[in-house]
Amino acid sequence: MAQVALRPARTYAYRLALPGAVLAVIAVAVAAPGLLTGTDPLAADPLHALEAPSGAHWFGTDHLGRDVFSRVVHGARHSLSIGVAATGLAAAAGVLLGLAAGLAPKWLDEVLARSFDVLATFPELLLALLVIAITGPGTANVIFAIGIAQIPSLARVVRAQTFVVRRAGYVEQAVTFGLPGPALVFRHVLPNVLGPVLVLATIVLAQSIIAASALSFLGMGPQPPAPEWGAMLSEARNYMRVAWWQAVFPAAAVAVTVVSLTAAGRVLRYRFEGRDA
Amino acid sequence: MTETGTTAAVRPAGPGGAAPLVAVTNLRVSFPKAGVDAVRGVSLAVHPGECVAIVGESGSGKSVTARSLLGLAGPGARVSAERFTVDGRDALRFTDRDWRVVRGRFAGLVVQDALVSLDPLRTVGAEIAEVLAVHDVVPRRDRAARAEELLDAVGVPEPRLRARQRPFQLSGGLRQRALIASAIAADPRLIIADEPTTALDVTVQAQVLRLLGERKAAGAALLLISHDLAVVASVADRILVMRDGTVVEEGPTRRVLSAPEHPYTRLLLAAVPSAASRGTRLSSPEPERPPAPPRTVDRSTAVLEATGLVAGYGARTVVEDVSFRLHKGETLGLVGESGSGKTTVARIVLGLHEPIRGEVRLHGEPWSGVRERRRRPLRSRIQLISQNPLDSFDPRYTVGRIVAEPLRDLPAAERRARVAELLERVGLPAETAERRPRELSGGQRQRVAIARALGPRPDVLVCDEPVSALDVSVQAQVLDLLADIQAAEGTALLFISHDLGVVHHLSDRVLVMKDGRVVEEGDVDEVFHRPRHPYTAGLVAAIPRLETGEPQAVAG
Numbered sequence: 001m002a003q004v005a006l007r008p009a010r011t012y013a014y015r016l017a018l019p020g021a022v023l024a025v026i027a028v029a030v031a032a033p034g035l036l037t038g039t040d041p042l043a044a045d046p047l048h049a050l051e052a053p054s055g056a057h058w059f060g061t062d063h064l065g066r067d068v069f070s071r072v073v074h075g076a077r078h079s080l081s082i083g084v085a086a087t088g089l090a091a092a093a094g095v096l097l098g099l100a101a102g103l104a105p106k107w108l109d110e111v112l113a114r115s116f117d118v119l120a121t122f123p124e125l126l127l128a129l130l131v132i133a134i135t136g137p138g139t140a141n142v143i144f145a146i147g148i149a150q151i152p153s154l155a156r157v158v159r160a161q162t163f164v165v166r167r168a169g170y171v172e173q174a175v176t177f178g179l180p181g182p183a184l185v186f187r188h189v190l191p192n193v194l195g196p197v198l199v200l201a202t203i204v205l206a207q208s209i210i211a212a213s214a215l216s217f218l219g220m221g222p223q224p225p226a227p228e229w230g231a232m233l234s235e236a237r238n239y240m241r242v243a244w245w246q247a248v249f250p251a252a253a254v255a256v257t258v259v260s261l262t263a264a265g266r267v268l269r270y271r272f273e274g275r276d277a
Numbered sequence: 278m279t280e281t282g283t284t285a286a287v288r289p290a291g292p293g294g295a296a297p298l299v300a301v302t303n304l305r306v307s308f309p310k311a312g313v314d315a316v317r318g319v320s321l322a323v324h325p326g327e328c329v330a331i332v333g334e335s336g337s338g339k340s341v342t343a344r345s346l347l348g349l350a351g352p353g354a355r356v357s358a359e360r361f362t363v364d365g366r367d368a369l370r371f372t373d374r375d376w377r378v379v380r381g382r383f384a385g386l387v388v389q390d391a392l393v394s395l396d397p398l399r400t401v402g403a404e405i406a407e408v409l410a411v412h413d414v415v416p417r418r419d420r421a422a423r424a425e426e427l428l429d430a431v432g433v434p435e436p437r438l439r440a441r442q443r444p445f446q447l448s449g450g451l452r453q454r455a456l457i458a459s460a461i462a463a464d465p466r467l468i469i470a471d472e473p474t475t476a477l478d479v480t481v482q483a484q485v486l487r488l489l490g491e492r493k494a495a496g497a498a499l500l501l502i503s504h505d506l507a508v509v510a511s512v513a514d515r516i517l518v519m520r521d522g523t524v525v526e527e528g529p530t531r532r533v534l535s536a537p538e539h540p541y542t543r544l545l546l547a548a549v550p551s552a553a554s555r556g557t558r559l560s561s562p563e564p565e566r567p568p569a570p571p572r573t574v575d576r577s578t579a580v581l582e583a584t585g586l587v588a589g590y591g592a593r594t595v596v597e598d599v600s601f602r603l604h605k606g607e608t609l610g611l612v613g614e615s616g617s618g619k620t621t622v623a624r625i626v627l628g629l630h631e632p633i634r635g636e637v638r639l640h641g642e643p644w645s646g647v648r649e650r651r652r653r654p655l656r657s658r659i660q661l662i663s664q665n666p667l668d669s670f671d672p673r674y675t676v677g678r679i680v681a682e683p684l685r686d687l688p689a690a691e692r693r694a695r696v697a698e699l700l701e702r703v704g705l706p707a708e709t710a711e712r713r714p715r716e717l718s719g720g721q722r723q724r725v726a727i728a729r730a731l732g733p734r735p736d737v738l739v740c741d742e743p744v745s746a747l748d749v750s751v752q753a754q755v756l757d758l759l760a761d762i763q764a765a766e767g768t769a770l771l772f773i774s775h776d777l778g779v780v781h782h783l784s785d786r787v788l789v790m791k792d793g794r795v796v797e798e799g800d801v802d803e804v805f806h807r808p809r810h811p812y813t814a815g816l817v818a819a820i821p822r823l824e825t826g827e828p829q830a831v832a833g
Binding site (some may be wrong): 173174175177178180187188192 | 660
């Protein structure tokens with residue numbers, strides 16, 4: 001029995017290797033960009049503007065002569081911190097609301113569940129734009145906007161999972177021990193609800209990074225000259241014909257990050273589901 | 278260890294002098310990847326008109342043996358044999374194509390769980406018609422009619438209607454019969470039935486066994502796989518007892534049941550709870566069962582009292598006017614078939630479900646219909662042991678944490694000591710505390726559940742089918758453990774089971790439930806030996822009995 005339970009972990013471990021390695025490099029870029037590049041991402045050098053990739057500038061230079069590689073590396077911090085913060089916000093609110101809906105009396109659950117449904121009918125980016133329209137642009141507002149837009153998907157999963165767990169044999173059994181309500185929720189229900197949330201969070205994180213780049217592209221996020229992948233793409237638009245590298249590398253950074261996160265999330269999901277299978 | 282298995286295959290002919298339909302000598306099946314030798318040298322032969330039963334506990338290799346005879350040993354299996362013939366042909370050289378002709382046409386397979394074995398998206402009639410189509414035994418335009426005939430033949434009422442329904446619309450008994458109908462559709466000469474009645478109620482089980490007996494009388498050969506000696510006793514001509522992949526004993530049914538030679542067979546027979554085993558220990562290899570520890574029932578003190586319980590879910594009423602008293606140190610059996618409302622009664626008694634009318638008193642205090650806040654201090658007085666212990670354990674917890682959970686009020690050091698004491702009490706080594714329930718066997722898990730329930734020293738233990746998922750020898754140990762605990766602690770047991778033998782073995786008094794009502798109540802011997810209600814009489818008559826030893830004329 002134990003052997004069977006262990007097998008998925010062994011089988012899928014190697015699938016985590018490549019996305020794991022990419023994510024590790026990205027993590028270094030976020031934590032200590034200085035380790036990957038010694039060049040200042042903000043140092044303009046108009047004499048060497050729009051130079052193609054070379055030994056000196058691996059990803060070339062942009063229209064102000066800034067090193068694109070350095071900007072991509074330093075941009076990881078901006079793009080990812082928005083994504084991570086927004087996901088954290090969405091997860092906290094989603095777990096709280098989903099748990100409340102899953103445990104609440106029927107009428108309250110109906111109210112909460114229907115509001116998740118209504119929110120979920122809006123495309124996430126549109127909802128985020130709506131929030132920005134009210135709050136105005138800026139990094140904090142982008143986090144807030146994306147976070148709100150991601151709440152419904154998480155809250156729905158938590159609510160559904162809460163329904164399953166609260167009827168589980170071990171929760172009922174804990175009632176017979178005389179455990180008070182809050183202890184039941186925090187000892188048994190919440191911890192057992194979190195597993196699938198963790199898996200979904202990796203996907204939400206990937207979506208949030210895309211959303212962050214998209215909003216920055218539209219000029220809603222970190223303001224220039226801050227190196228943010230979406231903002232870099234936006235600046236590169238005007239030079240696409242002469243300097244493809246200025247657009248391709250930040251775009252590739254977004255793509256590689258998101259694909260790695262999704263792949264890692266899938267491995268997590270298999271592992272999680274394998275545990276119960 | 279006497280390996281008597283070889284005698285069958287060398288015997289040239291069966292009862293009617295006919296050649297065996299399937300014969301295998303020294304069958305070995307291993308799963309090299311998992312490092313398991315599932316079957317280690319089994320020989321058997323099944324002749325036309327004969328029923329051979331393989332009896333054994335989980336892991337004995339009985340199912341793998343049976344499936345290997347159809348070339349279905351499973352992925353990654355390595356099958357070898359000295360000689361292996363199916364219908365007189367060398368099965369060791371069979372191609373996939375040869376096997377496909379064997380399956381369905383020559384041999385039909387009936388498995389345990391009809392719900393997962395029938396396609397949920399297709400009607401039962403279509404499922405049966407497919408067998409007819411694959412083997413091309415009936416012209417296309419007659420297939421639907423033939424499917425209905427088959428359903429009728431296996432005792433499905435209203436076959437026209439049922440043929441148009443899907444598996445989930447049928448009860449467990451009807452599904453099992455539909456599965457048998459599809460297994461016999463191509464009129465196979467050999468029927469292999471792998472635990473065909475295990476999930477069924479006792480009266481339905483009797484019907485299914487009768488049905489299989491009829492097929493045998495009609496000339497088909499039957500290979501019956503079961504963990505239950507009593508079930509095969511009524512149908513089988515010969516019994517093979519398997520353990521750890523080998524046959525430990527083989528012989529005519531009557532001889533094996535009345536004069537078992539191998540100690541394991543004796544242990545299995547002694548472990549079967551019944552009227553005869555009352556007041557004795559079950560888990561003993563001796564021919565004479567030692568007596569169970571003495572216990573006292575205090576009829577003057579009712580620890581639990583239920584009066585006029587009515588309960589339901591939504592608009593559906595599942596419990597209708599149920600009343601009973603449970604005294605100190607007493608065991609009250611609650612029997613009934615699935616859907617009779619037994620588990621709902623248990624949930625009401627545990628304060629997990631509120632009755633619509635009626636009330637429950639625990640130690641004379643109002644227990645139902647009160648606020649949870651008032652109930653909480655009394656909660657430790659009544660504990661639950663459920664059918665599926667794994668489901669009742671938080672999947673993240675170790676055994677130690679699970680057993681400690683009802684003991685939250687104790688200081689940490691005392692709690693650890695008490696957990697160790699409880700594990701010892703139920704016969705588990707102290708290291709078990711560090712392990713996870715998933716790593717334990719079914720019997721060990723149920724011991725953990727018992728240890729946990731004993732923690733708060735409850736006055737009432739509600740046991741909801743506590744041994745239904747266990748092998749008979751493990752069941753015997755768990756039942757003995759419950760009897761020991763009751764004798765030592767004076768705990769009252771509300772013992773819920775569909776297995777009348779288990780209830781008769783353990784209980785002092787019994788309640789018989791049908792459709793939410795108590796149809797009969799009284800002293801267990803009185804109720805089971807002289808049932809007054811026809812429903813009870815029917816239940817008792819349907820219990821498969823070991824005592825009858827001799828295969829009966831089940832046909833007709």
